[in-house]
Amino acid sequence: MNIHEYQAKEILRQHGIPVPPGEIARTPEEAERLAREYGGMTVVKAQVHAGGRGKAGGVKLAADPAAARDAAANILGMEIKGLTVDRVLVTPAVEIRSEAYVGIVLDRASQRPVFMVSAEGGVDIEEVAVTNPDAITRFAVDPRYGLLPHQSMGLAFALYDDIELARQASRIISALYDAYVAAGATLAEVNPMIVDDTGVVLAIDAKMNIDDNALFRMPEIEAMRDTEAEDPAEKKAREAGLSYIQLDGDVGCCVNGAGLAMATMDLVKYYGGSPANFLDIGGSSNPDKVVAALEIITADSNVKAILFNIFGGITRCDDVANGIVEATKRIDIALPITIRLTGTNEREAIEILQANGFTAMTDMDEVVKRGVALAAGAAGGGA
């Protein structure tokens, strides 16, 4: 789960990391009021789940409250990478002497959380990793012992020669590790971490990604979920216990199992079609899930045909067939549907479907070819 910059900063504050004050405004007037409260220069920053906000014009410096209002008016409603900005963070501007990057990310290869720090801050760290890899210092933490004091100090010395700055940075790095663990994060980044004109080290931008599987432990972080930023169809899918990702094709796919769902999408492409979505209905044959799946797929106006690809291992094909029949009784579907069911009780499943006016096949390649043809209009009519 992604959280916004202002939410990540709140978590960092709770762990004692120095972060400038800041509050959220949803209207230009709120932004103006906040800027007046802070006094002096402020920064107005778009809060969306997308990188490159600055480049997109979503971060503006404001000299006075009126300028903050104008900046907010400009940014609110703006689209950044397809996401509409509905809130901005207003925060006092800080005089920056130098910028550094501090991040911790779960590294799959070493199976550990790995710190990356660089004196080249405020830029895209992935770019630095490519153009100037030597500018990044890495350290894999042993999660059984946590980040030891000399280890955080070592990382801090990679950023600052000055002992006073290094001590401050070390405290931030150490607290960032604690925040990462406590929040169940897979990524926690301070970019940039800056030294201001008074020699204080501060976190002025922050990003965190949270492990969805760890959210059950932290209702306070689950409560940070921005459901408005979520795609409505994906939100509905999540609430129905389905895994759904919308793509831009026209062949709607309804599959059990994530690997098979990806393979089905790929096969649609292989046969010259274009998949409309990834959808894993999981191991359940609950008709409610099939109904939800069909509602989500048919709500996508690009979809011209729907294909089911079900491999019944533990899932019984007859249960899924009943789900499809039940679902199509509950909701009216004008699109052609083609169905493949193989595995446990496939014969019973096909009988159920036939008795209800559907045809079903047992071969994955065949159903995908037919789905592609139906979407292209070549086969015409309902299956």
Add this chain to the structure above:
Amino acid sequence: MSILIDSSTRLLVQGITGRDGSFHTRQMMEYGTDVVAGVTPGKGGQTFEGSVPIFDTVAQAADRTGANASVIYVPARFAADAIFEAADAGIALIVCITEGVPVGDMTRVLPFVAERGVRLLGPNCPGAITPGVCKVGILPGQIVAPGNIGVVSRSGTLTYEVVYQLTRAGLGQSTCVGIGGDPLIGTDFVDCLRAFEADDDTVAVALMGEIGGTDEQVAAEFVRDHMTKPVVGYIAGRTAPPGRRMGHAGAIISGSEGTAGEKMKAFEECGIGVAERPADFVELIQERI
């Protein structure tokens, strides 16, 4: 022969009285797996299906029954401790079926099991099956057949699809292993490939990977450097958009890393036959054995 599990596997089931645990335990017993014990804290002294003794702890179960493998069906919030408990009790093979285990938990579990020389399969995996002999997990017994193709995969139903096609074409399997779709897992592709290379009953390997991480690339290099047996591979997720998690927690292209294209390229460069579709496995394997 086979890998991981065989007729000497004495299995205990952690979470045997739960909905999934009891259902799959019955399936495993029907398949012929030697289920020697179950563990559910508070239900020690009872029996499952009138024949399998239930214990309060894994240590008791292992001590009284000589169990040498464990399969875990407990809810995600208890899964890490279930693995720790089985490893502490000296169980040699732990198969964690549970989906949704926090990845932070796994960063502590993995060094713990490694230090004890314990083999962990999963989490979030379908388990393993040695056709006609033993099944541990949830792989459907009716789609496999004894034979000499090793199967290893990050997926569940996609594995069933490929195995089903192999079986129909007369290509039976030595062992089918699902290593799981999470970003941090115990047994990986290389562990399975090494075991298949050493297994007398395996003549070729079918490998199913997917987007995310670099395990497939590492596996490809292992095949190039250490394997004499032919390997055919497939990667799911060629049409997956970057930055989106495709169902499996580990199936995500991060930045430019973990694409299907780079994995397939690694396969090709390392002499692995590349299946464009699941249906291509049969022909590619037949050509190579």
